[in-house]
Amino acid sequence: MNSSFWTVVGFTAKNKIRGKAFLITTLIIAVIMSIAINLPYIISQFSGEGKPTAVGYLDSNIEKAKSNLFTHTRIAAMLNDYYAKQEKPELKLVPIPDAGSAEANEKALKQAVADDEIQGYIEFSPGKESGFPAITYKSESLMESKVSASLSAALQVVKMEAVIGGGGLSEEVKALLTKPIELESVQISTVEGAGSIGQGKTKEQQGMDFGTVYVIIIMLFMAIMISGQMIASEITAEKSSRVMEILITSVAPLKAMFGKIFGMFLVVLLQMAIYIVVIVINMTLPQNADKLGELGIKLSDVDPVLLTYSLVFFLTGYFLFATLFAAVGSIVSRTEDLGQAVMPITMLSLAGFYICIFGGMNNPGSMLMKVCSFIPFFSPYAMVSRLGLSDPPLWQVWLSILILLATILAAGWLSAKIYRAGVLMYGKKPSLKELGKAMRAYK
CATH class of the missing domain: 3.40.190 (D-Maltodextrin-Binding Protein; domain 2)
Structure with a gap:
């Protein structure tokens, strides 16, 4: 890619990071996280x-x-x-x-x-x-x-x-009668060729995996919601202010779209890194470290294999939804109509999040979770839950990843065609017929 792509990436990232909204929002969420983590200790200090x-x-x-x-x-x-x-x-x-x-x-x-x-x-x-x-x-x-x-x-x-x-x-x-029974819970794998995730883990290590999955799922949902809205709203704002007409003469439409997606990814990555640092700092405070120590949980117990797979699904999930948000943002001319337009994509992400939080965390081996592991819009949530809380066969993990990558390519191709046709279509939101006609006419 030539310099124009990186120019869009740099401009998008710098523009968002330097904005007051980014700084204030990040600070407020970091403060809320700190209060939430330390809330039991704060309550105990005031309630005696x-x-x-x-x-x-x-x-x-x-x-x-x-x-x-x-x-x-x-x-x-x-x-x-x-x-x-x-x-x-x-x-x-x-x-x-x-x-x-x-x-x-x-x-x-x-x-x-x-x-x-x-x-x-x-x-x-x-x-x-x-x-x-x-x-x-x-x-x-x-x-x-x-x-x-x-x-x-x-x-x-x-x-x-x-x-x-x-x-x-x-x-x-x-x-002898009053002595407690010693019962140890160890996770095993019954499938040959499994991903070696969770085999022989103690109760404390399983608890750490549960916490890791919980954090990853929440972080992914936040990343999709925050970045998706920002990508769509920025493209719509540029259209409504006619800046898009000037921008499109300097940068090819595809480079502009993927430049914005990647630039916003860097912004979200910085924001997630800040939140992770805030969580780690708060968890290492004496009152929280003592609680974790009593439970036998240590941050060093985080499984690197689980973390690697979680990162893969985090990235693929992000780019899948980001391309869809960019496509929707390009066909909306007024920011007032944006919320209604992105609602279907938001509901897809929300459905995947709720399925895993309220179903997968309690029963990761259920048929619902297995099916959702191969549905691209749900698999970033579902497969992370299964990896952390059970031990799915390795072929299922990689099949889920391949389906996700294929879906991202298809969504990127479709979003690129929609973006090229939609960025210069003003007025009311175009119908599917009008959009299809414009996509076929654009060479």
């Missing part, structure tokens, strides 16, 4: 999540006098012991003195909640079968799923310990 939640219970003298195995006071003490063994206790049981009557006790418990001494309280009532009391957690909050789930798990452990402790078992037998 670092401290155990205070849960009250009635400290009854009558219960202390009973010899029942499951006295309320004993259960509360065992719950406190359970939470005291945690590195970061979730709950803390707070005794509320017995006021002498049911009404007075209820009033005292509610007053403790109102005074912020406790967040809620538990009430005991006789159990139906096992002798273990039925327990109710009361709180002002409409849904206290976190506290309820924690209490449910703790009470199950307390019940088991109380039964074991009352059965006269030795300490060795108790330790």
